[in-house]
Amino acid sequence: MTEEPAAVFVAGTAGAGKTSFVRAFADWMRSNGYDPAVVNLDPGLEGGELDPDVDIREWVRLADLQDEYGLGPNGAQVAAADMIALKVFEVKQAISELSSDYLLVDTPGQIELFAFREASKAIVDALGGDRALIAFLFDPALARSASGYVSLLLLSATVEFRFRLPLVNVLAKSDVLGADQLAEVVGWSEEPSLLYDAVQATPATPDVQLSTELFRAIEVMGPVAGLVPTSAKDATGLDAFYRECQRIFAGGEDLEPSHEPATE
Numbered sequence: 134m135t136e137e138p139a140a141v142f143v144a145g146t147a148g149a150g151k152t153s154f155v156r157a158f159a160d161w162m163r164s165n166g167y168d169p170a171v172v173n174l175d176p177g178l179e180g181g182e183l184d185p186d187v188d189i190r191e192w193v194r195l196a197d198l199q200d201e202y203g204l205g206p207n208g209a210q211v212a213a214a215d216m217i218a219l220k221v222f223e224v225k226q227a228i229s230e231l232s233s234d235y236l237l238v239d240t241p242g243q244i245e246l247f248a249f250r251e252a253s254k255a256i257v258d259a260l261g262g263d264r265a266l267i268a269f270l271f272d273p274a275l276a277r278s279a280s281g282y283v284s285l286l287l288l289s290a291t292v293e294f295r296f297r298l299p300l301v302n303v304l305a306k307s308d309v310l311g312a313d314q315l316a317e318v319v320g321w322s323e324e325p326s327l328l329y330d331a332v333q334a335t336p337a338t339p340d341v342q343l344s345t346e347l348f349r350a351i352e353v354m355g356p357v358a359g360l361v362p363t364s365a366k367d368a369t370g371l372d373a374f375y376r377e378c379q380r381i382f383a384g385g386e387d388l389e390p391s392h393e394p395a396t397e
């Protein structure tokens with residue numbers, strides 16, 4: 134392999150489904166003949182469902198920081214975010230030994246630690262190489278309401294602004310929405326006027342003027358279009374997400390599978 138791997142950083146609000154998405158997309162890639170490496174950058178990851186190839190917990194563990202320095206969970210997260218940046222060389226070294234074409238990177242639970250600290254930017258720049266993108270996960274608990282959807286768009290735009298990387302908005306856990314709700318949310322992503330009308334029709338909208346102005350800002354920021362509905366539970370939408378990645382990384386050209394895809 135001559136090129137550095139293409140990196141997909143999976144970000145989103147706490148509990149949005151980041152870890153599950155990374156696991157499901159890695160499984161999807163493997164069963165379609167690709168060879169991704171899974172990288173965990175969440176020092177507080179618990180449970181064994183991810184099984185990462187490279188794991189930041191080898192160097193920085195949230196529980197250890199709490200014990201050692203008497204920090205609470207948030208203080209330990211902040212300390213960990215900065216310590217991770219000091220381990221970036223070790224992480225990069227471990228990744229280079231894997232020789233994978235794709236890196237799937239799980240990020241810390243709290244979006245503000247990933248999005249707003251300089252240390253995270255340094256890590257993303259170091260691990261991302263020439264080809265990197267951010268998958269920004271929309272939690273349907275928030276995305277199902279028009280005002281929640283607008284809030285997530287603004288957060289997603291903030292993440293894009295901070296990292297200056299291509300960003301794909303992904304609706305996680307789409308299986309929890311009914312067919313009508315899902316169609317409505319997807320409609321908002323395709324047709325801004327539908328979102329605008331839905332925001333205006335929300336009885337609890339506190340300040341119509343403010344939401345109208347925010348909406349204008351969203352329109353100016355770029356296309357609202359492009360929300361890929363996925364589910365880690367039933368594996369829907371992962372093929373569409375892969376196509377989106379390939380469009381960004383290789384202008385749509387497919388990767389060379391490392392082995393024959395698994396037959397159903």
Ligand SMILES: Nc1nc2c(ncn2[C@@H]2O[C@H](COP(=O)(O)OP(=O)(O)OP(=O)(O)O)[C@@H](O)[C@H]2O)c(=O)[nH]1
Nearest residue numbers: 146147148149150151152153242306309364365366
């Ligand atoms: N129905 C459904 N539930 C899901 C899906 N993906 C994740 N979940 C559930 O959502 C919860 C959070 O999922 P995680 O994957 O841990 O989310 P996360 O963003 O990594 O969470 P933190 O790292 O703690 O911020 C868990 O209870 C998952 O079982 C999905 O596609 N469908």
Ligand SMILES: [Mg+2]
Nearest residue numbers: 151152175242
């Ligand atoms: Mg997680």
